Amino acid sequence: MGLRLNAHAKINLTLDVLSRRPDGYHEVEMIMQSIALHDTLEMEFEPKEIVLTVSGVRVTAGQDNLVLRAARLLQQQAGPEAGARIHLHKEIPVAAGLAGGSTDAAAALRGLNRLWNLGLGNEQLVKLAAQLGADVSFCLTGGTAVARGIGEILTPLPPAPAFGVVLVKPAFGVSTAAVYRGLDLADLGRRPDTPAMVGALQKGDLDLVARNLCNVLESVTLKLHPELQTIKERLQEAGCRGVLMSGSGPTVFGLTADQKTAGEIARRINLPECRVLAAFMV
Numbered sequence: 001m002g003l004r005l006n007a008h009a010k011i012n013l014t015l016d017v018l019s020r021r022p023d024g025y026h027e028v029e030m031i032m033q034s035i036a037l038h039d040t041l042e043m044e045f046e047p048k049e050i051v052l053t054v055s056g057v058r059v060t061a062g063q064d065n066l067v068l069r070a071a072r073l074l075q076q077q078a079g080p081e082a083g084a085r086i087h088l089h090k091e092i093p094v095a096a097g098l099a100g101g102s103t104d105a106a107a108a109l110r111g112l113n114r115l116w117n118l119g120l121g122n123e124q125l126v127k128l129a130a131q132l133g134a135d136v137s138f139c140l141t142g143g144t145a146v147a148r149g150i151g152e153i154l155t156p157l158p159p160a161p162a163f164g165v166v167l168v169k170p171a172f173g174v175s176t177a178a179v180y181r182g183l184d185l186a187d188l189g190r191r192p193d194t195p196a197m198v199g200a201l202q203k204g205d206l207d208l209v210a211r212n213l214c215n216v217l218e219s220v221t222l223k224l225h226p227e228l229q230t231i232k233e234r235l236q237e238a239g240c241r242g243v244l245m246s247g248s249g250p251t252v253f254g255l256t257a258d259q260k261t262a263g264e265i266a267r268r269i270n271l272p273e274c275r276v277l278a279a280f281m282v
């Protein structure tokens with residue numbers, strides 16, 4: 001019997017960078033939030049071989065696809081007889097700051113753990129996830145969480161309100177590594193207040209959430225691509241209550257009271273050469 005899984009995108013409601021580690025990675029503190037936008041993975045058992053096909057948004061189906069990397073990692077535990085035929089349908093923009101590849105990898109780990117009857121618990125899956133990328137651990141469970149370490153140490157938060165989210169992805173992508181490299185740790189500018197954002201989410205107070213949106217990577221990506229500032233202003237003018245870049249960008253999101261309002265703004269706003277999507281927090 002085959003399996004079908006949704007792999008949800010994330011946005012960062014806050015993102016703070018605390019220090020640079022000797023291996024080049026950065027210690028962070030950030031509030032991650034899953035959104036309704038998702039890719040879909042379908043998988044069925046196949047002896048020995050792991051075969052991947054892809055449709056939707058263009059992304060490699062080659063060996064460097066994170067779904068295949070996740071599958072090969074888990075196959076080391078399952079043994080060589082375990083294989084799978086996997087189809088990935090991509091809706092999440094690529095290299096966008098929305099953890100598209102990470103969420104596919106997390107769904108592959110979850111799905112194949114079931115398909116191959118491995119019975120691995122969350123702790124074991126998190127260890128494997130951390131080998132695939134900093135965002136993969138969060139994507140295993142999703143929802144709302146504070147992420148620390150390099151992103152793999154998670155503290156779940158109570159479910160947040162289903163605020164609407166308007167996403168604007170410009171035609172270009174950005175390299176996460178280049179954005180982190182471009183950060184001047186001695187001059188981060190305004191920093192997020194994590195407890196204040198946690199409190200705002202718990203109260204369900206959209207304006208308080210909006211006031212606490214903060215991402216220290218934003219100024220780095222804005223310097224590389226000043227047109228992002230115009231997109232932020234357009235989202236604000238169109239009625240979004242708070243606007244921020246997600247992750248290392250370049251996707252910018254705007255928050256609204258609900259999904260319906262997000263949909264109306266997404267239909268109305270005219271941003272040539274950008275992909276505009278409406279979603280909500282899940």
Ligand SMILES: C[C@](O)(CO)[C@H](O)COP(=O)(O)OP(=O)(O)OC[C@H]1O[C@@H](n2ccc(N)nc2=O)[C@H](O)[C@@H]1O
Nearest residue numbers: 024025026028102133134135150151176177180247248
């Ligand atoms: C920007 C965020 O998406 C926010 O959620 C994450 O911090 C990045 O997560 P990610 O894309 O899953 O990151 P990875 O694929 O593990 O790393 C890509 C590159 O980003 C940089 N990187 C990533 C995470 C981190 N805490 N510090 C870093 O410096 C490293 O140069 C790394 O080589």
Ligand SMILES: Nc1ncnc2c1ncn2[C@@H]1O[C@H](COP(=O)(O)OP(=O)(O)OP(=O)(O)O)[C@@H](O)[C@H]1O
Nearest residue numbers: 065066094095096097098099100101102104135247
């Ligand atoms: N299944 C996948 N989906 C998307 N990108 C993938 C996938 N597998 C490998 N990649 C590669 O990963 C790189 C980053 O893409 P991705 O969409 O994951 O970026 P992102 O949204 O910025 O991630 P993050 O928010 O975690 O930093 C791209 O160069 C892409 O080719």
